[in-house]
Amino acid sequence: ETGVTQSPTHLIKTRGQQVTLRCSSQSGHNTVSWYQQALGQGPQFIFQYYREEENGRGNFPPRFSGLQFPNYSSELNVNALELDDSALYLCASSLYPSSGANVLTFGAGSRLTVL
Amino acid sequence: SQKIEQNSEALNIQEGKTATLTCNYTNYSPAYLQWYRQDPGRGPVFLLLIRENEKEKRKERLKVTFDTTLKQSLFHITASQPADSATYLCALSTSGSARQLTFGSGTQLTVLP
Numbered sequence: 430e431t432g433v434t435q436s437p438t439h440l441i442k443t444r445g446q447q448v449t450l451r452c453s454s455q456s457g458h459n460t461v462s463w464y465q466q467a468l469g470q471g472p473q474f475i476f477q478y479y480r481e482e483e484n485g486r487g488n489f490p491p492r493f494s495g496l497q498f499p500n501y502s503s504e505l506n507v508n509a510l511e512l513d514d515s516a517l518y519l520c521a522s523s524l525y526p527s528s529g530a531n532v533l534t535f536g537a538g539s540r541l542t543v544l
Numbered sequence: 545s546q547k548i549e550q551n552s553e554a555l556n557i558q559e560g561k562t563a564t565l566t567c568n569y570t571n572y573s574p575a576y577l578q579w580y581r582q583d584p585g586r587g588p589v590f591l592l593l594i595r596e597n598e599k600e601k602r603k604e605r606l607k608v609t610f611d612t613t614l615k616q617s618l619f620h621i622t623a624s625q626p627a628d629s630a631t632y633l634c635a636l637s638t639s640g641s642a643r644q645l646t647f648g649s650g651t652q653l654t655v656l657p
Contacts, residue, residue, distance in 0.1 A: 464647075472588065474644045530593050538586075
């Protein structure tokens with residue numbers, strides 16, 4: 430059983446640029462969630478995708494967008510990067526619907542630095 | 545607005561002792577509460593889940609309690625080991641369709657040999 434893999438692991442961008450982060454779900458999972466984790470903080474929910482559609486969104490502006498593909502992999506796109514976008518971006522997969530809580534399997538994250 | 549607070553400072557304990565981490569929440573009625581462990585440079589790893597109608601859950605050396613009246617969860621690690629050193633995150637979710645997790649900021653635990 431493969432876990433969640435993310436790429437790239439680290440990247441550096443400049444303000445105003447655009448970035449695409451990629452994620453492969455754990456085998457057997459059909460839902461992908463993206464979280465942003467600033468240094469010293471807990472992960473903050475960006476959005477979740479199920480059946481290739483956005484299924485819930487946190488308090489993030491529209492320049493944060495995503496895709497889910499038929500094989501359940503996913504992309505996170507961020508346009509017009511700002512300095513505050515510097516963070517660890519975590520992808521997590523899960524199975525929905527499930528018997529109860531949304532237990533997440535996280536990837537190791539993509540560390541984005543915006544200069 | 546919803547607020548989740550964990551131990552505000554890092555927690556240092558001696559090997560073999562019991563570590564107790566707290567998670568308090570306000571303006572929230574969670575259906576589920578989860579605890580995750582996060583090591584530096586890694587993603588969180590799921591440890592335990594407890595439902596709103598459960599008082600206590602155990603898994604090996606781990607125990608979690610959930611008091612919906614006090615709006616608090618306690619996470620215990622008994623017979624702690626240096627390998628338990630990590631940041632521990634509590635996360636709450638409702639029973640809605642998205643069931644997104646809302647995380648606390650975490651408690652950094654160091655177990656001293």
